[in-house]
Amino acid sequence: MTVEWEKLFAGRVGGMSASEIRELLKLIAKPEIISFAGGIPDPDLFPAPALSRAYQKVFESNSGPGDALQYTISEGYTPLREWICAYMESKGARIAMDEVLVTSGSQQALDFLGKLFIGPGDLVAVTKPTYLGALQAFSPYEPTYVSIAMDDQGPVLDEVDTALARKPKFLYLVPDFQNPNGITVSLDRRIAIIERCAAAGVAVIEDAAYAELRYDGDSIPSMVALDAERNGGSPATVIHCGSFSKTMVPALRVGWVCGAKDAVQRMVLMKQAADLHTSTINQVVMHDVVSEIFQGHVRRLRDAYKQRRDAMLTALADFAPPGVTWTKPEGGMFVWVELPEGSDGVALLERAIKEANVAFVPGAAFYADRSGKNTLRLAFSVNKPERIREGIRRLCGLLGQGAV
Structure with a gap:
């Protein structure tokens, strides 16, 4: 007889789930992938x-x-x-x-x-x-x-x-x-x-x-x-x-x-x-x-991340097709994109990785009720401005093809 582990676990274990972001980080480790998935700081800026x-x-x-x-x-x-x-x-x-x-x-x-x-x-x-x-x-x-x-x-x-x-x-x-x-x-x-x-x-x-x-x-x-x-x-x-x-x-x-x-x-x-x-x-x-x-280092981060945010917002304005909207944050690490109703962020992610070497996090992961299927989170903190622009160009190219 062997231990049937599932029968021994406490009921609350059913509430545990893997982070979509952590799982994505495993998937997109390839250097050719332009990742807007992980909301992580740039290691080049570590003190x-x-x-x-x-x-x-x-x-x-x-x-x-x-x-x-x-x-x-x-x-x-x-x-x-x-x-x-x-x-x-x-x-x-x-x-x-x-x-x-x-x-x-x-x-x-x-x-x-x-x-x-x-x-x-x-x-x-x-x-x-x-x-x-x-x-x-x-x-x-x-x-x-x-x-x-x-x-x-x-x-x-x-x-x-x-x-x-x-x-x-x-x-x-x-x-x-x-x-x-x-x-x-x-x-x-x-x-x-x-x-x-x-x-x-x-x-x-x-x-x-x-x-x-x-x-x-x-x-x-x-x-x-x-x-x-x-x-x-x-x-x-x-x-x-x-x-x-x-x-x-x-x-x-x-x-x-x-x-x-x-x-x-x-x-x-x-x-x-x-x-x-x-x-x-x-x-x-x-x-x-x-x-x-502390204060001097934070000023350095602000200068670097501001350039990257600006690069993402400019690229979205230049390349996004009609019907796509996005937030314009005054700080932080993220831009939130809303696609036309009926779009599926998970399906788009699959195509983006395979066809454009671009990754992001589908927005439904951030809803307690798992709604928001037509939304995406794009993180701009870890990529340099030119790489951000190229990644947004590729992603928006898919959107322009009706990939959602």
């Missing part, structure tokens, strides 16, 4: 010299590397948490040390938030579309999703009201240059959402992974800062997820979550059970690097 100096400093310090190679507290390396508190205060949110938890990337924070709030059948409000990684993090806890449509200012308020009337546990939102559609939630819409959620007793989870990558327009206060302002300086409704993956490097897996002390302290217990703490030496190195170069 490798600063990281090298920081690791060297650890191993050549007078006290030796012992502390950096040792276990540390689950909350995170204290100097890094102090830096995060100062950073958040510079953005308008007064966060205390015991309201910050360093996580293994902000993805771990999303998993902890799912575990903290969601029981089988609980309602969770998300935008339509939303970040695929959030759906992956939340779905194993067996929620029922309430999807909220968006316009160019963010979630549509009438639909927010309808969702809140059903009393979801939280509203998850990427307010700055959203992954996947690049939309930024306007100031008025942010304030209205916070006020409505506070009145309904519904938490807001703000995923701020792209907030520093603004190329045009005026900066808008984060939702956690607006929440703190209306609550006398400290957040009461918004839980904020931050990350160094897009501004520094993803491989160190250093992110954070901050907000109401009661929620964060529960997540500390989850951290203790999950992995004890995020890598000590990676936290030490990250603190050294962000203390030294």
Whole structure:
């Protein structure tokens, strides 16, 4: 007799699914493929010299590397948490040390938030579309999703009201240059959402992974800062997820979550059970690097990614056939394309890879209800401008042939 593994798995395992993006990354490793699929930073822009100096400093310090190679507290390396508190205060949110938890990337924070709030059948409000990684993090806890449509200012308020009337546990939102559609939630819409959620007793989870990558327009206060302002300086409704993956490097897996002390302290217990703490030496190195170069390095990223965004928008304007529309993001890493009704992004992807050596992510992956079949996400961050233009030319050539 052998073990029948499927019969032993917990029911929540059925909510787990592979990331379309991760699977695509396996498929499109060939150098001839122009990939607009992975929303990843350009490795040519990683601050490798600063990281090298920081690791060297650890191993050549007078006290030796012992502390950096040792276990540390689950909350995170204290100097890094102090830096995060100062950073958040510079953005308008007064966060205390015991309201910050360093996580293994902000993805771990999303998993902890799912575990903290969601029981089988609980309602969770998300935008339509939303970040695929959030759906992956939340779905194993067996929620029922309430999807909220968006316009160019963010979630549509009438639909927010309808969702809140059903009393979801939280509203998850990427307010700055959203992954996947690049939309930024306007100031008025942010304030209205916070006020409505506070009145309904519904938490807001703000995923701020792209907030520093603004190329045009005026900066808008984060939702956690607006929440703190209306609550006398400290957040009461918004839980904020931050990350160094897009501004520094993803491989160190250093992110954070901050907000109401009661929620964060529960997540500390989850951290203790999950992995004890995020890598000590990676936290030490990250603190050294962000203390030294953060603002200057972010300016460098903005300059490079702005050129790539502009190249993609120009190419779409030059080559896209009639009936195709797209967003014009002020920052981030993504342009969202909408094809004529009845089009199928998955079928287009198959042809694009085979016939044009171009890849992207079909938009249905970003909808909790798997709608949006006529949409695509194009990431511009990792390719140089000339390669972006060539890839868009090829893709639009297929669209012009009625490939959808």
